[in-house]
Amino acid sequence: GNRTLTLQALVVASSRAGLSVAVDALLAQIYAPSNTLVWSPDRGLPITFDTFRGQPTVGWSTPMENAFAQTVRWTLQALPFGRSPVRTPLAG
Numbered sequence: 001g002n003r004t005l006t007l008q009a010l011v012v013a014s015s016r017a018g019l020s021v022a023v024d025a026l027l028a029q030i031y032a033p034s035n036t037l038v039w040s041p042d043r044g045l046p047i048t049f050d051t052f053r054g055q056p057t058v059g060w061s062t063p064m065e066n067a068f069a070q071t072v073r074w075t076l077q078a079l080p081f082g083r084s085p086v087r088t089p090l091a092g
Contacts (some may be wrong), residue, residue, distance in 0.1 A: 007073070019069070019070060030054040057074065
């Protein structure tokens with residue numbers, strides 16, 4: 001079956017309007033029907049996951065909003081196995 005991924009991002013901007021634009025851009029990617037996610041572990045090779053529409057939760061906090069920052073946490077489904085970010089053609 002598919003694997004479930006849970007991610008969290010801290011979105012920071014220089015203005016309230018910029019914060020709104022940045023959060024909306026992130027939500028557009030989360031709500032996309034399909035997408036790719038590349039993860040690069042410390043001292044490891046990057047791995048790509050093919051993902052599907054996510055379910056976000058936007059954290060609202062007055063002190064963070066006054067600092068033009070918000071947290072966005074989301075859960076999404078991905079195909080069970082990752083792949084290399086570079087596609088290599090097979091010789092035939």
